[in-house]
Amino acid sequence: xxxxxxxxxxxxxxxxxxxxxxxxxxxxxxxxxxxxxxxxxxxxxxxxxxxxxxxxxxxxxxxxxxxxxxxxxxxxxxxxxxxxxxxxxxxxxxxxxxxxxxxxxxxxxxxxxxxxxxxxxxxxxxxxxxxxxxxxxxxxxxxxxxxxxxxxxxxxxxxxxxxxxxxxxxxxxxxxxxxxxxxxxxxxxxxxx
Amino acid sequence: xxxxxxxxxxxxxxxxxxxxxxxxxxxxxxxxxxxxxxxxxxxxxxxxxxxxxxxxxxxxxxxxxxxxxxxxxxxxxxxxxxxxxxxxxxxxxxxxxxxxxxxxxxxxxxxxxxxxxxxxxxxxxxxxxxxxxxxxxxxxxxxxxxxxxxxxxxxxxxxxxxxxxxxxxxxxxxxxxxxxxxxxxxxxxxxxxxxxxxxxxxxxxxxxxxxxxxxxxxxxxxxxxxxxxxxxxxxxx
Numbered sequence: 001x002x003x004x005x006x007x008x009x010x011x012x013x014x015x016x017x018x019x020x021x022x023x024x025x026x027x028x029x030x031x032x033x034x035x036x037x038x039x040x041x042x043x044x045x046x047x048x049x050x051x052x053x054x055x056x057x058x059x060x061x062x063x064x065x066x067x068x069x070x071x072x073x074x075x076x077x078x079x080x081x082x083x084x085x086x087x088x089x090x091x092x093x094x095x096x097x098x099x100x101x102x103x104x105x106x107x108x109x110x111x112x113x114x115x116x117x118x119x120x121x122x123x124x125x126x127x128x129x130x131x132x133x134x135x136x137x138x139x140x141x142x143x144x145x146x147x148x149x150x151x152x153x154x155x156x157x158x159x160x161x162x163x164x165x166x167x168x169x170x171x172x173x174x175x176x177x178x179x180x181x182x183x184x185x186x187x188x189x190x191x192x193x
Numbered sequence: 194x195x196x197x198x199x200x201x202x203x204x205x206x207x208x209x210x211x212x213x214x215x216x217x218x219x220x221x222x223x224x225x226x227x228x229x230x231x232x233x234x235x236x237x238x239x240x241x242x243x244x245x246x247x248x249x250x251x252x253x254x255x256x257x258x259x260x261x262x263x264x265x266x267x268x269x270x271x272x273x274x275x276x277x278x279x280x281x282x283x284x285x286x287x288x289x290x291x292x293x294x295x296x297x298x299x300x301x302x303x304x305x306x307x308x309x310x311x312x313x314x315x316x317x318x319x320x321x322x323x324x325x326x327x328x329x330x331x332x333x334x335x336x337x338x339x340x341x342x343x344x345x346x347x348x349x350x351x352x353x354x355x356x357x358x359x360x361x362x363x364x365x366x367x368x369x370x371x372x373x374x375x376x377x378x379x380x381x382x383x384x385x386x387x388x389x390x391x392x393x394x395x396x397x398x399x400x401x402x403x404x405x406x407x408x409x410x411x412x413x414x415x416x417x418x419x420x421x422x423x424x425x426x427x428x429x430x
Contacts, residue, residue, distance in 0.1 A: 018217055021210055028203040051202065058206040059215065066220040069298060164301040 010074030018065055028058050031075070034152075035082045041147055043086050046095075057085045076161035079152070083162060112150055116182045134184045142177035145170055230300075233293040237286040242316045244283040246323035247333060251276050253324065256353060259361060259410070274348040351380045354408045362422050363408040363430060366401060375401060377409075377422070386421045388414070394427045406430035 016023035148154045160167040260270035294300045336343040354363030364379035414421035
């Protein structure tokens, strides 16, 4: 059964989970690593609570399976719930992450290079580290979209669905973030050569 | 180790679902919830349109030429008749529209600017339709008649025209005796003989007849044996 299930789309797994909750286990397995990483990134690293948040996310997703709109990607929908649950959790414990927890290996440097149309390559570890410092200093509103674009590898439509912001707003935020990033990279050229 | 941990979370969640007998909420609940937000947004839109139509109605229905007769200046006149209640209703329900629209499943997909433009256009069109169809006048009138509180928060035009001492009198024509004289019952149910003097009727096409509600500028006849008003300007109510 497991081999057949792996080939099934998220939509099919949702449909099957509604009939038999055992199928929901496959959805959990498919998303738990990605979502846990995402929780750790947006919470600034609540390592002790990440599993609890993740468990709450999956319970909430299960309760709301009938609310899933197949016109969205399932991953966008589950990321949205994860984002909201994590923010609620942080609010509950009176903690506000000032910066997100970007990891060097998770940042899609290639996408940044392409999006920013940079002359120089951002491929060595030291350069990446400097890039992360710049990203971490961006405004929080930019970090949301930058993280989804360059760490989670989401496109504009997915970011719009996850953050429940119009696509135009997402595009504007990303454009402004990219322009700030580019400005900082150009200003600190010596750190990126 | 990682795989074990994965299975562990999956098992934990499934066990909790089993143990707490958690079931997915029925689809109709979500459909109803989404519709409810749309209904609230649309109803709030209607209320905002009505509030706007009443504000427009107040400005259009104001007798801009008579405040001087009552010894007021334009600023104090505006302060008195500004419909604060409707302005507050307007602003509160705008917030409710924004809130409920954002809560709908589809709301976030439309840009803020576009939704604001479309919303504003619909609200303005409905508001103007209400003004020109007379709906705002009917609402204002019925609120004045039925809600005593309303009179204390919204300026009542009747009070302006219940001021014969300052030459302002309004009411319903109860009979026309001849071309020089007619009878009127004012808004405090007092009967008046009205005599014309260098009369101007605005608009000229207006025909004075029994049952018509009018407003007049003139003066109290003093001394006259019965309650008499000498009128020189008549306008339909």
